[in-house]
Amino acid sequence: MDGLPEDWNAALAPTFPDGATHLGIGVIGAGAIVNAAHLPAYRQVGLRVRGIYDVHGERAQATGRRFGLEKIYPSVVALLDDPTVDIVDIAVPAPSQYAILEQALAAGKHVLCQKPLAPTWEGVQRTMRLVAAHPRCKVAVNQQMRWxxxxxxxxxxxxxxxxxxxxxxxxxxxxxxxxxxxxxxxxxxxxxxxxxxxxxxxxxxxxxxxxxxxxxxxxxxxxxxxxxxxxxxxxxxxxxxxxxxxxxxxxxxxxxxxxxxxxxxxxxxxxxxxxxxxxxxxxxxxxxxxxxxxxxxxxxxxxxxxxxxVPDAFSGPMADLMTAIVQNTAPTLSVEDNCATxxxxxxxxxxxxxxxxxxxxxxxx
Ligand SMILES: NC(=O)c1ccc[n+]([C@@H]2O[C@H](COP(=O)([O-])OP(=O)(O)OC[C@H]3O[C@@H](n4cnc5c(N)ncnc54)[C@H](O)[C@@H]3O)[C@@H](O)[C@H]2O)c1
Structure with a gap:
């Protein structure tokens, strides 16, 4: 049929901007979804994951070994102090996300938040205000079902x-x-x-x-x-x-x-x-x-x-955020968009x- 892509699977894959592989990712949270989806997806497309932090150090160690990550950070602050980390990829339980996002934005990092952005409507509005106060940081929400x-x-x-x-x-x-x-x-x-x-x-x-x-x-x-x-x-x-x-x-x-x-x-x-x-x-x-x-x-x-x-769709939100960073535009998965969801x-x-x-x-x- 006219207008259909010749290679359907290629048309389903996200597009990364030039320079994506130069952007360093620091992951916070070494739980089920990071091991099953985030890190396998990033490895598949050759992204540069600098290291990982988890409040349970042994989980970060195990995930680091599994994916051959260079650094296991001892704290959120240590991860944020790493100048090679451009993007903080947060994957912790939603009630703990706000405090990490606040620190990451204060450190001038771009952030990929997990869904839900916050577990209550009041929390969503508070998070919206926090992100709006840091216009130079790009923030996207990991609504990867779109991919x-x-x-x-x-x-x-x-x-x-x-x-x-x-x-x-x-x-x-x-x-x-x-x-x-x-x-x-x-x-x-x-x-x-x-x-x-x-x-x-x-x-x-x-x-x-x-x-x-x-x-x-x-x-x-x-x-x-x-x-x-x-x-x-x-x-x-x-x-x-x-x-x-x-x-x-x-x-x-x-x-x-x-x-x-x-x-x-x-x-x-x-x-x-x-x-x-x-x-x-x-x-x-x-x-x-x-x-x-x-x-x-x-x-x-x-x-x-x-x-x-899992894991393919998980490269979509990261591609979206990286495009916004490289082209200085708003991610399609911006917090403003996510607010309507x-x-x-x-x-x-x-x-x-x-x-x-x-x-x-x-x-x-
Ligand atoms: N498809 C999806 O989008 C999808 C699927 C599953 C989970 N999630 C989301 O991902 C997040 C994590 O889910 P999961 O399934 O990996 O849960 P999990 O319980 O398996 O892992 C959570 C990890 O976060 C760590 N952690 C908790 N608080 C922390 C903190 N303050 N600092 C650093 N590390 C901390 C825990 O030690 C644990 O290793 C949740 O927000 C969840 O809603 C999204």
Whole structure:
């Protein structure tokens, strides 16, 4: 079909600016996601990771050995004092992120924050003020689902208008997640919203824009170890006729688990599966197919996809931040952009609590 990339996988990969490999990265946090995703992704594309710090020194040592890192820093200050570190890549539990971000910005470093930027709406606003006070530092948020094969593929089709005006969009995740692997998450008041569904919401914002109003329901099951919600249904209203919803459910212990994305437009449809939830965090491959009236095809297109969410998508936010640094522009994953994702998340939490429709304007004046 005209307008489609010849090499689909290459079109899904992020683009790094010239000089990216000269920018030094210092990583804070040597936990599960850094080992499974951040460092493998950076190694794959040849980025220059200078060293790592973790409050548990032995974890930093083990990760350093595993990835052949030159320096294991004894403190945040030691990492920030290293002049070869241009970018601080923070991957610690969200409640600890603000204090590190504050120190990194005071040291004049660029920062890649983990999601959620903060675990409460008040925390988000405080973080926004902190970042705004340091305009020379570039700050991006690690919403890497935007670089997953399914979301990038759908974005390629929508940009090229191959589905026509979207009229239906949905994501349905029904899996089992053992939240005890993140002990610090168990006492958080909100679980799926800021920690998981945030990715799905951010992807919907990339594809369809920020919703105007939301209606959400949340659920828990008796005896679950986590305080927060383990099921979230979210209906999102847009100014046009698009009907959009997300259903994110993490207590399905049956063998019939699924994670699907679907979009129907007036001239075509696309659907895919998200492999990561097959076996988190390694996951399986994504699948994707689409059909468009534009080429009169009677059969769907099924591009062969080899890229994965983990680790491949994790180079996306770093490429975005490095581009902003080299070209002195705002990252597409800026905190301002992320504020609209978080406003949608916390509007959903407010909606579920109050059992009413919540307008985004209540949070984003
Ligand atoms: N796809 C994603 O975007 C994704 C997936 C998983 C986790 N995360 C986020 O990444 C972050 C880390 O998650 P994880 O799964 O690696 O958790 P984890 O519990 O496995 O690891 C966290 C690490 O941070 C260290 N740490 C805690 N406080 C610290 C501090 N003040 N200074 C330095 N180190 C500190 C801990 O010792 C631990 O090694 C969280 O914010 C989480 O929400 C994002």
């Amino acid at each position: 997953t094969p399914v979301i990038r593929s759908l974005s390629l089709l929508l940009e090229r208008k191959l589905l026509g005006t979207p009229v239906q969009a949905s994501m349905q995740v029904s899996v089992y997640t053992d939240w005890r692997q993140w002990p610090w998450l168990l006492s958080e008041p909100y679980l799926l919203g800021p920690y998981n569904t945030i990715h799905l919401i951010d992807s919907f914002r990339l594809l369809f824009g920020t919703p105007t109003r939301v209606y959400a329901r949340t659920g828990r099951v008796g005896g679950q170890p986590a305080r927060g919600e383990t099921q979230l249904f979210l209906s999102m209203e847009y100014p046009d006729d698009l009907i959009a919803f997300i259903h994110d459910h993490h207590t399905n212990e049956s063998p019939d688990r699924y994670a699907t994305v679907r979009c129907e437009g007036v001239e075509g449809m696309a659907k895919g599966t998200i492999g990561i939830w097959e076996n988190y965090p390694e996951g399986g491959p994504d699948s994707f197919e689409f059909w468009s009236k534009r080429d009169g095809a009677s059969l769907p297109h099924r591009p062969r996809i080899t890229r994965r969410w 978080l406003a949608t998340v916390f509007a959903a939490m407010r909606s579920a609590q109050a059992k009413r429709i919540v307008a985004l304007a209540e949070l984003l004046p």
